[in-house]
Structures are given as C-alpha cells and as structure tokens.
Amino acid sequence: MSLTRQEVLQHVEKAHALLKAKRYAELNPIITAIQDNLDILGFKYPKDNARYYRFFMLYIGVFEKVNMEVMHSYLEAIEQIGQALASDYEYICSYYKTCPESVYEKALQSYPYNEALHIHYALKLQIEKRYTEAITVLKYVLECYPATTEARFLLWEIETAQLDELVTSSEEADCYELLDLASATHNLGVLKGLQLDTRLDKKSKQLTYIQIAIWENRSVEIIEQWNSEWKSVELTDLTRNVLADYAKAFMIYELVPQILKAPQQPQFPQTDFSNFSEYKVYMKALINSGWQLAQHHYLLLGNAAYFYSNNKNAIEICLKRGLALNEKNPLLLNLKAMTLKSGNKNQEAGATYHEAFRNGLSMDNYLLYLIELNNRIESYQGVLDTVKQFHIRHTPTLKSLFFKARALFKMQRDDEALEILNEALQDFPLHSRSYAPWMYHYRMVINKRKRNYTQYFIDQQAEINYYVDGDDDYFNTTNLAVETIFEQGEYEECYKYAIYNHEQGKLAEELYPIFQWICFYDFLLEKPENLQDVTEANINQEPESFEDFRNNGLIYWMIDDHTAAAESLMTAASKAINKAIYLKLALNCAKEGFKNSLCLTICETIRKEVPEAREFNTDYTYAFILNDEHRHKEAYEALLGVLKSYPERTFFEFPKDYNYLLHILKNNAKELEDMSGYNKYISMLLSRENPIENQLREQQALAKSQSEEDLFLQHNLMENLTRLNFELSTEEQEELKKMKMRIKASHFA
DSSP: OOOOOOHHHHHHHHHHHHOOOOOOHHHHHHHHHHHHHHHGTTOOOOOOOOOOHHHHHHHHSSSSOOHHHHHHHHHHHHHHHTTOHHHHHHHHHHTTTTHHHHHHHHHHHHHHOOOOHHHHHHHHHHHTTTTHHHHHHHHHHHHHHOOOOHHHHHHHHHHHHHHHHHHHHOOOHHHHHHHHHHHHHHHHHHHHHTTTTTTHHHHHHHHHHHHHHHHOOOHHHHHHHHHHGGGGGGHHHHHHHHHHHHHHHHTTTTTTHHHHHOOOOOOOOOOOOOOOOHHHHHHHHHHHHHHHHHHHHHHHHHHHHHIIIOOOOHHHHHHHHHHHHHHHHHHHHHHHHHHHHHHHOOOHHHHHHHHHHHTTOOOHHHHHHHHHHHTTTTTTTHHHHHHHHHHHHSSSOHHHHHHHHHHHHHTTTTTHHHHHHHHHHHHHOOOTTTTTTHHHHHHHHHHHTOOOOHEEEEEEEEEEEEETTTTTHHHHHHHHHHHHHHHTTTTHHHHHHHHHHHHOOOOEEEHHHHHHHHHHOOOOOOTTTSSSOOOOGGGGSOOOOOOOOHHHHHHHHTTTTTTHHHHHHHHHHHHSSSSHHHHHHHHHHHHHHHOOOHHHHHHHHHHHGGGGOOOOOHHHHHHHHHTTTOOOOHHHHHHHHHHHOOOOOIISSSSSSHHHHHHHHHHHHHHHHHHHHHHHHHHHTTTSSSSOOOHHHHHHHHHHOOOOTOOOHHHHHHHHHHHHOOOOOHHHHHHHHHHHHHHHHOOOO
C-alpha cells in the first residue's frame, strides 16, 4: 500500500504514541507500512528521516537485550544527515554497559556542558573500574553544576571504591592520594591510620586531626578547638575549606570569616580542544582553575554576613564578585533572592528565585522558597500544599516542619500543629540559629490556649535558653510571660517579670496597664517611683483589639469606674483566647463596685458561654447576688445547686463562725414559705458550739408557731439563751417561769 509523505509522518507519530503507551503488539503493521514507504522521504527531508531513525532507536531499547550495533547504526544515520541532537546521544549513552567509547568521545566534545552525558560516561568508567577518569569527569560536572546531587552521590561512591582498592592493594599507596580520598569520603578508619603515617607533612597531618575531631566531637568543642588551637596554626586551603563547610553545615557562621581567606582569581583554560585527549586536559584544567571554589567561598562568606553579622555591605560585595564569576550560579542567586526578600523586595526576590531554579537550584530549595513566599503573603493553605510536595521529594527538615506547624497554627488547627511541633522538637538537633526557638514559642502559645500551663512554662524556659539576656527575643518571650502569669492570677510572680522588663526599658507598651494594675491591686507590691499613675487620659477612646479592651478595663478599674471597667473586660473576654479568665476578672471588678445587676449579667454569661469555667466562687457569687436582689426562688435554687455541686467546700471548708451560706439558705426558705427547709437550716446553724442569739430566738419563734404544745422544746431553747448569757426580758423571764410550773404540774406532780 502506497502512502504519501504526510501519511508516513502520521504513521511515525502514531508509532511514537503506541511505543510511549507500551502497546507493542500494535506496532508491527505500522512499522512495516513505514518501511515499505520510506523512499518517499528521501534525502530532501532530513528532519523527517531523523524522526523515523529516532523512533527506531527508542524501539530497539524496548527489548530486554538491546542490539547496540543496530542502535548505533541509527545514530550514525542521524549524524550523516546532520540532525544529531544532545538527546540522541543521551539516549544511546544511557546504555553505558554496551555503548561504545567512541560515542561518548564524540558526544562530550559536542556537548561539553551536558551533565547527563558526563554522568553516563562516569557510570561506564565505573563499571570498567577506571576510577581516576570517572572522578575527573564527575568533578568536572560539579565544577559546572555544583547543585547536581546525582553527580555528588556517584562521586562519593566511586571515590570510596578507589579508596578501598588502594587500601586492599598489596602495593604501597600514595599517602596524599589516600588523604584526598579519605577526606572526600569521610573515612575515619583511613584518616586515623594516616595520623601515624610519617610520609605526610605537618599541615596534611593537621587535616587528619581536624577531620576526625569534626566527626567525633560536638560543635561546641570544635569552636573551642578553633579558638584555642587551630586558629593560630598554618592550615592548608583544603583544611580551611573543610572547616568552613563544617561551620556552614552547623550554622556557626561567626567562624566562616575567620577561617576563609579571600579566594584567588580563577585561571580559566582555553576551550580550543580538537580531540578527546585535549578535552580531558581541558576538564582537568577547569577542575583546578578555582572557578567553582571561588564562587563557593563567596557563597560561604555571603551566607555568614546574611545569617550572622547582617553586614549588608559584605553581602553585596560577595554577590557582586561571585556572580561576576558565574552570573548563573544558582546558590548565589538564591542568596541574592533571600537578601532581596529580607529587604521586602518581594517581586524582585521572586524573579531571582525563579532564575536560580532555571539555572539548577534544586527542587528542594525552590520548594522551600515557595513555602516562605506563601507564608509571607499569608497563604497558609499554599504553605501546606507546598510542604506536602517538598516532603514527597525530601525527608522532612526542621524548616519544613516549622512552616507546616506555623500554617496549621495560623489556621487555628492547634491539635495538628502541636503534633508536628512535638515531632520536630523531639527528632531534630535544635541549634540556636535554627527554627527551634520559634517552634518552642508556637508550642508555648498553643499550650497557653489549652491552659496546659505546666508545659507552657517548660517551653518558655526552653525558648529563653536560646537567647542572651538583653536580646529583643529574650524580652519578647518574657513579655508574653507577663501576660500569661497575669491571667493565672499569680500577681507576685507576674510582678517579678514586669518590673525587670520595666527597669530594662523593655516592657511592652501594651503591658503597662497590667503592671500598673498589679501595683494598684496588691498594695504589698512596691510601685516603682518612675511608674506613673493612670488617669482618664490613658483610656483608649477607640478600642478595637483584645488588648485595647483589656487595658481599658484595668485603667477604669484603677480610677474607680467599676461599671466601665467590667464592661470593657467583658468585651475583652469576647475577643480573648481564654474567655473565662477575663469574665471572672470582670466579675471581681463588678463585685468590688457593688454592681449587682452587672454581676448577674457576667455570671449568666459564664454559665451560658463557658460553663466549663464555673466553680464555687462564680456559682456562690451568683446565688449571693440573687439573694441581695430579693430574687428568692432563683437564689434558693442556685444555693441548692452550690450545695450539690461543691459538697466538700460547702459542708467542710465553709467558715464555721458564721456560715453565711446556711444563713441565706434559711432566709430564702422562709421567704418561699418552705418551713421544712427553714427549720432544717435553723437546726444546722444551731449545731455549732456557740450559736448566735438571733438564730436561737428564730428557732424559739418557730417552735411556738409550729409546736405550741411541745413545752420541753420551748423550755430548752429559752434555757439555752440563759446558759449562753443572753439577757432575757422581764416578759421572757416570766414566760420561762410559767413554763417550768406547767412542766412540773403535768409531768412531775
């Protein structure tokens, strides 16, 4: 069947689609049709021919045993028509076990900056145990593309293999080659052996000692050793690089400028190679040019200035010189983006991050940027979505978990945030310049919301331990403690924090009403001389936030406007994390001002909106004020509820000298004509050792009205009055005398 050129091309496209879908059984008739009509493409359409040849190269790769000779012939056909692309070489070179050496030589010379081709070649050299050549190729890749993780892992693997070969060889290995390989692979066993190798010079031995210390000691010990020993001795450039990288890895950026010298100007080789031997010479020359090393130095020094000294001039110099060496260096572009972002130049920062990503910034770093960007614009769902993508590609880091927890916190999903924070603070090293202090801070706030104050204060101390007394972060944390301890009602402890921060000039402005109120409310706490008294002028006339209403409430309280104070505190409660605390504070204020109606409103608000916060004082106050307002039925029911809900407090801990609870129960029972209850509560009041006179007289009056014939009861009540030295009137004395005569006549005659 004859096909037109367009039909042949359609068959090729269909064949590609079937191959991609792995529907191999459907390919045979299409391939036959293409081959029967191949002449129609001729040599007039080289691109069309190339599409056909590429399909067959891909098709050959489907088979379990690849016919490399045939695949190579198709590549040569593509080369002959001048249509060879980097992707053609990448595909055939990926079969590094069988691909001919000549293909690599041609491909690498044609595409000297293609990292995939070089990695495939390194894999070929690895299986052929040509380790030295493989190491050169991979170092060249990393010189061009320092963020190529695959090349870095493969380099470590090959260097390890070469080191093992040298160590197990029967021939004596070069000690400096061993040192280079052991340093690159962090082989402590070999490094410890080299400490005893007399062939090494003094500076090289120093390198072995330092590397072993780095791997076996804690970071604080490394800092001490740098200051006491290593700082004063002459070190090799490699040793300085190792120490600088260690300092960067552990964020000890204050050491980096002390360790590194200014980088030398790179010596670039000429790119005029004409054969593969000359190309290998070029690769070695580029590795030794110092091009990437200089960029790395500027990056380390720039990071140190950014994360430690905040020396903007130093950052600018490092970026200018580093990017002058390689304007596409993704790590320097990343530092530039961070610097722009810290200056709130978000649009420029975003463009620079995108440029860094296009030029090789790892997906991990790019996603971390997107996380920070979403956080900055307060797109917290965006943060969670990006963190999810990051964790698909990378194990969780302290940074990624921090932003996830923070996003959940901002979305009021406290339980989920707390779970993340607990995991991170338990499983990661918590360096002082990491996200650990902030994570403790957020966990502290969540525990405050949950009223888990024990853990709150543990986290507060953990956060403070990261700060130096006098730092703004230190006072920010202790200011938060002022508010928290105040809410707990621990006024003396709150005073200690507040007065210290006040004396240092660091007490937050919005906390001064708390400090002033504590000094006003607890006269035992000394008021500092420079702490001014509040006046009506301190009132915020247009309050909006929780802090505004809380502070207004405390100020009104101090100037004796208890109504305005309680009302402001109630509004503050409606905006507070812990509503109950401020409702109870408002209740205390209204009680002190004898604002019964307002007290009832607050009590009813507590009962309705935060019933879990009810306790003896709130319920007793509610009943007490109902009684004062002569709402006897409601007061009586409320008092019975107090007896039922707090039996320990009401029956055993209530003052026995004058049990006011029983007293108002008795009065309300009388007002409601509940004579049984009235009698019961009078009897309970009389059970004390020294009953009160009016209570005895009430019992006497009740006995007369209800038990007129019970002479013994009436007699005994009047005798109690006499026994307790309560004076009887003349009429009462005469009545008692007649009562005795009647009892004698009736029972003892």
